Amino acid sequence: MDYKSLDLTDQFVELIRRAATQLPQDMRQALRQARGQEAPGSAAEGALDTILLNVDIAEKNSTPICQDTGTPIFEIHYPVGVSTRKLADQIRQAAAIATQRNYLRPNAVDTITGKNSGDNTGEDFPTMHFHEWDEESIHVDLLLKGGGCENVSTQYKLPDASLGAGRDLEGVRRVVLDAVYQAQGKGCGPAVLGVAIGGDRGSGYLKSKQQLFRPLEDVNPDPQLAELEQRIFEEANQLGIGPMGFGGNTTALGVKIAAQHRLPASYFVSVAYMCWANRRASMDIQLNDDGVEVSYA
Amino acid sequence: MPELTTPISDEDIRSLKAGDTVYLNGIIVTGRDAAHKFMIEHFIKQPVQADETDLYNDLKKLLDGGVIYHCGPVVKTHEDGSYSFVAAGPTTSIREEVYQADVIRHFNLKGVIGKGGMGGKTLQACQDQPAVYLHAIGGAASFIAQSVKEVLGVYKLEFGVPEAMWVIRVENFPVVVTMDSHGTSLHATIEAQSKEKLAELIG
Numbered sequence: 001m002d003y004k005s006l007d008l009t010d011q012f013v014e015l016i017r018r019a020a021t022q023l024p025q026d027m028r029q030a031l032r033q034a035r036g037q038e039a040p041g042s043a044a045e046g047a048l049d050t051i052l053l054n055v056d057i058a059e060k061n062s063t064p065i066c067q068d069t070g071t072p073i074f075e076i077h078y079p080v081g082v083s084t085r086k087l088a089d090q091i092r093q094a095a096a097i098a099t100q101r102n103y104l105r106p107n108a109v110d111t112i113t114g115k116n117s118g119d120n121t122g123e124d125f126p127t128m129h130f131h132e133w134d135e136e137s138i139h140v141d142l143l144l145k146g147g148g149c150e151n152v153s154t155q156y157k158l159p160d161a162s163l164g165a166g167r168d169l170e171g172v173r174r175v176v177l178d179a180v181y182q183a184q185g186k187g188c189g190p191a192v193l194g195v196a197i198g199g200d201r202g203s204g205y206l207k208s209k210q211q212l213f214r215p216l217e218d219v220n221p222d223p224q225l226a227e228l229e230q231r232i233f234e235e236a237n238q239l240g241i242g243p244m245g246f247g248g249n250t251t252a253l254g255v256k257i258a259a260q261h262r263l264p265a266s267y268f269v270s271v272a273y274m275c276w277a278n279r280r281a282s283m284d285i286q287l288n289d290d291g292v293e294v295s296y297a
Numbered sequence: 298m299p300e301l302t303t304p305i306s307d308e309d310i311r312s313l314k315a316g317d318t319v320y321l322n323g324i325i326v327t328g329r330d331a332a333h334k335f336m337i338e339h340f341i342k343q344p345v346q347a348d349e350t351d352l353y354n355d356l357k358k359l360l361d362g363g364v365i366y367h368c369g370p371v372v373k374t375h376e377d378g379s380y381s382f383v384a385a386g387p388t389t390s391i392r393e394e395v396y397q398a399d400v401i402r403h404f405n406l407k408g409v410i411g412k413g414g415m416g417g418k419t420l421q422a423c424q425d426q427p428a429v430y431l432h433a434i435g436g437a438a439s440f441i442a443q444s445v446k447e448v449l450g451v452y453k454l455e456f457g458v459p460e461a462m463w464v465i466r467v468e469n470f471p472v473v474v475t476m477d478s479h480g481t482s483l484h485a486t487i488e489a490q491s492k493e494k495l496a497e498l499i500g
Contacts, residue, residue: 054440067371067384067438102383105371116457148389174499181495186413188435235498239491247487277436
């Protein structure tokens with residue numbers, strides 16, 4: 001097809017609607033399982049009951065799971081020849097339409113004047129990363145990352161003497177557990193933790209967020225990281241912080257770790273703390289001669 | 298389950314203990330970062346200016362024995378100009394720690410709803426006033442919006458939809474008392490316990 005006429009605005013609106021109103025199945029499953037692990041009648045159990053009820057209501061009414069619809073983060077894979085400038089314009093337009101339809105809260109505030117743009121567009125807002133690939137289709141992943149959990153996301157520089165954390169995977173374990181402790185209930189746990197080891201301060205934070213796109217059930221291809229993910233997952237849940245910080249057995253629903261090359265001088269550990277409302281959605285766009293064919297997941 | 302209806306009496310507040318679940322009814326007001334900064338700077342730290350007297354008097358009435366909700370909602374505007382809440386979960390409260398105690402004292406607030414808990418200054422104000430901190434379920438925005446039966450009005454809409462002060466009537470809004478008027482904070486307890494556990498895991 002002629003890529004010049006490609007207009008995916010409607011598809012981007014639908015992708016946003018799905019991300020904002022429908023929690024992915026793996027997250028629902030994990031929350032249901034967590035609910036069964038809390039003491040009957042406890043505040044933790046009550047919190048998870050409310051969360052699960054809310055997820056159902058949001059889907060049924062097509063209303064946001066959480067009123068903080070977050071920073072929309074788009075990761076777009078596109079074939080040679082597609083204009084990323086046009087796609088970016090369409091995404092911005094879709095964000096404005098989704099705001100009008102109340103799928104998104106107006107969430108972009110001018111940092112100097114304090115004025116809310118009213119339509120979720122602004123300087124570097126929404127976030128978009130474009131990746132050219134060899135496929136003839138377009139694939140888009142979207143994450144809505146809320147502000148409460150973003151505020152407790154953090155970055156460590158190893159070695160960290162106060163935590164006894166050296167420049168190795170044991171050091172990584174120590175600081176990630178500290179991040180969970182520091183967050184307490186402020187990030188709307190139970191959390192999914194995206195972790196990046198290495199990189200620089202910018203690339204590390206980005207990589208840590210990108211881990212949140214991974215389904216909970218996937219297993220890290222690196223056996224050392226797979227083991228570390230499992231260990232931190234189990235130990236985070238021993239901290240007893242619980243859903244909403246009410247105390248309880250469920251503090252984390254998943255841990256996903258990636259490694260990047262780093263400078264000899266630097267060893268960063270970046271932790272993206274994601275609330276239970278890990279709102280991700282994706283779509284595939286097949287580009288046919290007679291138009292586009294879209295599927296959502 | 299116990300119920301609370303605004304305006305709330307001191308006696309009812311004193312009867313609440315950290316860990317209790319309660320259902321809130323009546324008129325409450327949303328207020329978060331911009332609203333708290335505004336109230337402190339315009340009403341508490343300096344005399345009320347003539348052009349803001351009406352707003353001040355309205356808030357005085359609404360907040361006396363009342364409740365502030367740390368919430369930045371998604372709001373639908375209807376064709377007739379009326380509003381309804383679409384999604385309305387709590388926002389993180391600790392950002393208001395610098396302001397909250399003074400706001401509680403000045404306006405005779407009986408409750409603050411939010412998430413994540415607050416610090417020592419607010420806990421002290423809760424003991425003195427008395428007042429309580431009520432924890433709503435973070436992220437449960439569509440569910441909580443169903444408890445918001447009516448939007449009665451809005452102040453400071455120029456702050457933007459999330460930061461404006463929305464006057465709402467709620468029914469059976471479920472919250473957990475996590476900081477009571479007797480000096481107990483569930484947040485402080487959990488933090489201390491998890492600190493010990495962390496020390497075991499990385500000690």
